[in-house]
Structure formats: structure tokens, C-alpha cells
Amino acid sequence: MSDEETRLGELRERIDTIDDELLRLISERAECARTVAEVKQQANPDEAVAFYRPEREARVLRRIKERNPGPLADEEMARLFREVMSACLALEKPMTIAFLGPEGTFTQAAALKHFGHSVLSTPLAAIDDVFREVASGNAEYGVVPVENSTEGMINHTLDMFMSSPLKICGEVQLRIHHHLLVSPEADAASITRVYSHQQSFAQCRKWLDSHWPMLERITVSSNAEAARLASLEEGAAAIAGDMAASLYGLEIRHANIEDRPDNTTRFLIVGTEEVPVSGEDKTSILVSMRNNPGALYGLLEPFQRHGIDLTRIETRPSPNETWAYVFYIDFRGHRDEQAIQAVLGEVEAQCVEMKHLGSYPMGVL
Ligand SMILES: O=C(O)C(=O)C[C@]1(C(=O)O)C=C[C@@H](O)C=C1
Numbered sequence: 285m286s287d288e289e290t291r292l293g294e295l296r297e298r299i300d301t302i303d304d305e306l307l308r309l310i311s312e313r314a315e316c317a318r319t320v321a322e323v324k325q326q327a328n329p330d331e332a333v334a335f336y337r338p339e340r341e342a343r344v345l346r347r348i349k350e351r352n353p354g355p356l357a358d359e360e361m362a363r364l365f366r367e368v369m370s371a372c373l374a375l376e377k378p379m380t381i382a383f384l385g386p387e388g389t390f391t392q393a394a395a396l397k398h399f400g401h402s403v404l405s406t407p408l409a410a411i412d413d414v415f416r417e418v419a420s421g422n423a424e425y426g427v428v429p430v431e432n433s434t435e436g437m438i439n440h441t442l443d444m445f446m447s448s449p450l451k452i453c454g455e456v457q458l459r460i461h462h463h464l465l466v467s468p469e470a471d472a473a474s475i476t477r478v479y480s481h482q483q484s485f486a487q488c489r490k491w492l493d494s495h496w497p498m499l500e501r502i503t504v505s506s507n508a509e510a511a512r513l514a515s516l517e518e519g520a521a522a523i524a525g526d527m528a529a530s531l532y533g534l535e536i537r538h539a540n541i542e543d544r545p546d547n548t549t550r551f552l553i554v555g556t557e558e559v560p561v562s563g564e565d566k567t568s569i570l571v572s573m574r575n576n577p578g579a580l581y582g583l584l585e586p587f588q589r590h591g592i593d594l595t596r597i598e599t600r601p602s603p604n605e606t607w608a609y610v611f612y613i614d615f616r617g618h619r620d621e622q623a624i625q626a627v628l629g630e631v632e633a634q635c636v637e638m639k640h641l642g643s644y645p646m647g648v649l
Pocket residue numbers: 317320321335336337338340341344368369370372373376
């Protein structure tokens with residue numbers, strides 16, 4: 285046996301011993317989660333039990349990142365624990381998550397990043413359908429895109445909150461990498477058109493203009509649909525991500541063609557329950573205002589006075605009145621915290637209507 289073989293043999297034996305220990309510990313953790321489920325059930329025998337606890341999951345993942353000794357990166361370690369916790373939750377209660385489909389969209393990737401792979405995920409055709417599926421109780425939670433760092437807000441999602449009773453229970457950010465995808469047997473010279481979602485075309489506009497200006501750009505309802513069409517039609521390419529590429533057996537002809545390398549989309553998790561404080565939270569509200577002079581200043585001033593960090597303000601036209609506005613506002617903090625309660629009281633006193641959309645843990649992964 286060579287030196288290399290002897291050394292590798294020893295190291296692999298050590299890895300086997302560590303794996304045995306990991307197996308034992310993960311199983312012990314799963315048993316513990318199963319007992320947690322029993323305790324929750326016994327404490328609330330007549331009510332629907334909240335097995336999924338977003339605030340606890342955020343704390344677990346933050347703690348793992350803080351205590352991670354390396355050499356694995358904090359994000360990598362948190363991702364592993366995300367999957368362990370996802371499997372533990374599935375043991376307590378298998379969860380159904382509705383997402384803006386079809387299969388292979390970035391929203392599905394965001395749902396799996398947030399909940400881990402042990403959930404049942406249901407693709408739906410439209411943002412409205414995701415909200416409806418959760419409101420009707422067919423899915424426990426829903427995942428929808430809300431903003432992109434290159435293209436701005438997804439107004440349809442914002443507008444859904446005006447009428448929906450659902451709460452925001454979490455957020456997750458995903459780096460969006462777009463690729464030019466073609467069938468493996470396609471000849472570059474035969475490509476005449478490219479399918480994609482309108483947002484993806486917008487995020488790759490400069491690249492397409494300079495590299496493939498002659499391709500006809502055809503907008504479809506999702507990147508996954510674009511990939512499906514490219515897999516079926518001769519002379520067609522798609523702009524979509526990794527999941528869609530592997531789902532439809534397409535080849536990446538050009539990788540990472542997004543105009544901005546930090547291209548990121550933020551997604552919201554919607555559900556029916558309020559989430560308790562996790563320690564690092566965000567709150568979202570909708571505020572209807574009359575178009576009076578100084579109205580916006582009056583609305584924002586309490587946030588400044590109480591030292592609350594506003595992370596986003598968006599204006600949408602009111603559905604009820606011409607030239608009246610609805611402001612969608614995100615800020616740091618939780619509704620159960622005193623400073624936030626004070627600000628919300630002041631905002632409520634001067635607006636036509638205020639709707640609390642949810643207080644939820646800031647994205648950890
Ligand atoms: O702490 C709980 O309430 C649990 O159910 C355990 C656990 C975990 O595996 O750590 C599992 C699911 C919850 O979403 C949060 C945490």
C-alpha cells in the first residue's frame with residue numbers, strides 16, 4: 285500500500301466515525317423535535333397547533349452562524365442546519381407551501397431556500413392564486429416575489445395586501461443568476477428567438493443588446509415556461525436559472541448574463557398567523573393618506589424621531605379614490621416592541637387607514 289493509500293484509509297476511517305456520531309446526534313435532535321410536537325399538541329388540544337415557528341428557526345440559524353468555528357462558511361453551515369430543521373419539522377407536521385410556479389421558477393428556489401427541501405411545494409400560476417391557496421387553508425404558507433434589486437417592486441404583490449387577510453411571516457433573498465439556455469443539440473447559428481419573463485429580459489437587457497441583438501425577444505409568463513418552450517422548439521433559446529435548466533435538460537450556453545452582478549430578488553412568506561419577536565425583525569404596514577400638503581412628511585417624521593430604521597417606502601394608487609395614495613412601508617423592529625407601538629400609534633392617528641401586514645424575522649440565509 286502506498287503512503288497516500290495508508291493516509292487516505294486512516295482519514296476515511298475517521299470520517300466514518302464522525303458520520304456515526306453525526307447520525308446519532310441528528311436522530312437525537314429529531315426525537316427531540318418529535319417530543320416538541322407532542323408538547324405543543326398537548327398544550328393546545330382543541331386548537332390548530334403552530335408547528336412551524338419562524339421566530340425560533342431564525343434564532344436557531346443566527347446562533348449557528350455566530351458559533352460556526354469554520355472552515356465551512358457561515359452561510360454554508362446555516363444551509364446544512366436549515367435542512368436538518370426542515371426534516372425535523374416534517375416529522376412534526378409535513379407542510380405544504382404554495383409558490384408562484386411553474387416548477388423551476390426562482391420563487392421555487394426561494395421557497396426551498398427558506399423552508400428547506402422537506403416541504404411539499406405546490407406550483408401555482410399566479411400571485412393571486414398563491415394568496416388564495418393559503419387563505420383557503422389548502423397550503424400553510426405561500427411564497428411570492430416582492431422586489432428585485434435591478435427592476436424594483438413587484439406591484440402586483442404589494443396590491444394583493446390591500447384586500448388580502450394574510451400576514452407576512454418571513455422574507456428571503458435570492459441572488460438571481462440568469463443564463464442563456466439552449467437544447468444540447470442546438471447549433472448556435474440556428475437560434476433565432478429567445479423566450480423569457482419580462483423581468484428577466486429587463487435584468488439582462490444590456491447583455492442581450494451587445495451579444496445577441498438580432499434574437500427576437502418573446503415574453504412569456506415565467507422563466508420556467510421559457511425553458512420549457514426552448515426545450516421543445518427548434519431555433520429557440522431561453523433566459524432562465526439553474527433549476528429551470530436542469531428541469532428541462534437545457535445546456536447553459538452563457539452563464540450569469542444579468543447586467544448587475546448583485547442582482548437579487550426578495551420574496552415574502554405569507555401565512556395566516558402573526559409571528560412573535562425573534563430579536564431581529566421587520567414590520568410591514570400599508571397606510572392610506574389623503575393628498576394634503578405635508579402629509580408624507582407627517583407620516584415619516586415619527587420614524588425619524590423614534591430612531592426607527594425605514595427600509596422601504598413605496599407609493600401605490602389607492603383602489604378606492606382618485607389621487608389618493610397608499611404607502612407600503614417596511615421598517616426594522618417588531619410590533620410587540622414599545623418604540624414600534626409608539627410610532628404605529630402616531631401614524632394611525634394621522635392617516636385614513638393603517639393595516640399591519642406583519643412583523644417577521646429578517647432573512648437569515
Ligand atoms: O422549537 C420548536 O418549536 C420546534 O418545533 C423545533 C424546530 C427545530 O427543529 O429546531 C422545528 C420546527 C420549528 O419551525 C422550529 C424549530
